[in-house]
Amino acid sequence: MPAKPLPLDDAEARLASEAIRRLERALREVLFGQDRLVELVVLGVLARGHVLLEGLPGLGKTELVKGLSRALALSNKRVQFTPDLLPGDITGNPVLEEVDGRRVFTFQPGPVFANVLLADEINRASPKTQSALLEAMQERSVTVMGQTHRLPDPFVVLATQNPIELEGTYPLPEAQLDRFLFKVEVPAAGVETLERIVLEREIGVPPEVAVVLDGHGLSKLQDQVRRVFMPPPVANYIARLVAATHPGHPAAAGVRYGASPRAALALSAAARARGLEHGRINASYEDVRDIALPVLRHRIVLDYGARLEGLSPDRFVARLLDEVPAHDKALPSSLSAAKV
């Protein structure tokens, strides 16, 4: 059992929060009008998770990744996934080289060897290529010809997929979806945002991004996220939320498959990250509620009947949050809970 990290103190939490806010501000200067998207991407990075972005083309997903890597002074790579993309094109290939008069295979690292990897339109690659990312995302290492190569730390995959033009795509299998901490839907920009984009951006000119943190700073923040205290009642709330997604639970009507234990871990890590973002030394119920939707929406498989009735994963999670309160004990008839 790993040693329990020391809890944060208030001063550490406050400093960490300020650093996170700075990073978010920097990214908001890259991507206008997408504050929630920026926040979730930052939380995902802090929680050592990977983020799946779903949205139409041209919404700034690539710019966000570039901005993130620049703000953090991290290396970044972008891979456009296509049906003919091979696993080795991502992980790297052994190349026959002549060394000291002998021909030996030398591993040529692929684009996955970067701090921030943008896997663009990941659902267009074949399942075999998609699965090549599995080990990288989960183990943070790549094995080629029996040799394991560690990926740089920090390592974050930001994958995108397009909800339209689904012909010739390979929807990500549940196992792979489960490896993404968040699935974030990128909304279309509003008029004010578009106006600001028109005024402040030009095609072909990347926005300037100030470096806010370096890799070491990010790693420190990630460590601090692990040190954010998870109170037992909050852990119990997370456990009850995840359990309530499974068929057989009264709240899980219409669900074919519920969330996995990895979802509980994801909720915990993301709640901790959000707690630190808010300068707290502990995670809270509100943190869990706030990140429940991006954590759970891609981990719930609804049955056909529920989909026919118009139930979506988003609506299910919203209903779940209503039906599973933080305080699970009923109140007697003589008492009523005051509004929060």
Next chain:
Amino acid sequence: MPQPPPSADELRHAAHWTRRVRMLALEINAGWWLDYWLPWALAVALGGAFLLLWMRSRDAAAVPLVWWSIAAAAAASAGIAWLQARRRFVSVPSARVLLEERLGLDARLSAAAAGVGPWPGRRIDLDRRWPVTVRWHAPLLRAIVPALVLAGAMIVPVADARAPREHAVERPADVAAVERWADELRQERAIDEPSAADLEQAMKEILDRPREAWYDHASLEAAAHLRERTAAGLAEMSKNLAEASRAAEALGASADPGSRDAQALRERLAEAAARLAAGAIKPAGDAATKLGAEAADGLGELSPEQLAALAEALAKNRAALREALARAGTFDLDALGPEEEECEECEECQGCEKCRDGEPCDTKRLCRRCLAKRGAGAIQRGPGEAPMRAGREQDLGSERLEAVAGPTDIERAAAGDLLEVVDGDPSRAEQPAWNGPAAGGAAVAGEGSGPANVDALLPEEKQALRRFFK
């Protein structure tokens, strides 16, 4: 790394929040206990109210004991409710979750309780709303109801159950009526003592049955029959007294005792005396006794004065009978015949041959009987004595009869009153079944009620037969 000792402020904050959390847990748990106990309290109150009422009606001195029992039951039910409510009770950590969630403390209380981070300041608690709101109305109402039930059980007037109870059962109306008649008749000395004793005996037989049985079908039938039989006997006695009185008076006034009229009057007097002697109810007094004795001797030795005195005594007897029954109030006085005393002019016409023969009398004011004989109308002429025919019971033949005496009540007619069944050849009548009215009206042979040949009956006659013998 050793933790620095908590400051005094931190200790105060910790104590404050610990106290608040415990208070909240206590409040919630008390609410649950109340939820479970109030139905028990209502049940105890209802049972206690029943016991209180019962005990107040039996032994008021034992009421305090009932109160102690109610208190013990309430305490026991409180214990049961506590056992039932335990599974709903919230623990201190659970109450802490509710408190920190409702106060928006971001799980800081749970973290502080786990030793991570400081306790929030007390000001937060004081500035924000308490996490639960007490709804007093429902529990208060549910608590008031048992109290009202118990208070009602003490306030409601209760009769002493040990006091003997008399369930007054009214005598059947017919028996009561006959009883009143008998009392009045005895008081007026209108009937003789054996007749009064017979009436009392008949009433006694009915009333000796259990009171619960007074109103069963058999008792009511017997009472109704007694009343009818008594009324009929009294009416018969009244008519016979009147007949005897008139005959005696006319006989006394007769100039020639040997004449045919006098002989006829003598016979009428004798017949009336015989009917009086044979009646179910006999008149009281010397006049009736003397009349009976003289009738047995042939009425030959009575002087005109004695006959007049006898007539007057019989009339007085009849008047006493009427007066007594009038006082009783439930007797149909018309059944006694006309009240001759009301007819001042009747003195003149009673001896009148025309009147006796049923012909119109010349007197100015006549009694109802005379008026009826004259066809001048009367209040109650009855259905008459028209010859009835099977299947035409409603045809009373009244269009042919102006006045009838002794009408047959079709409602109460027995089968033999209208039809006669005889042995022998059904196609021939051996003797007339009915000889027509005894007096007054047109005499009709009455062949309609003679023996019936069933094969020759009309359809309606057959239906009438079926009804009678059903």
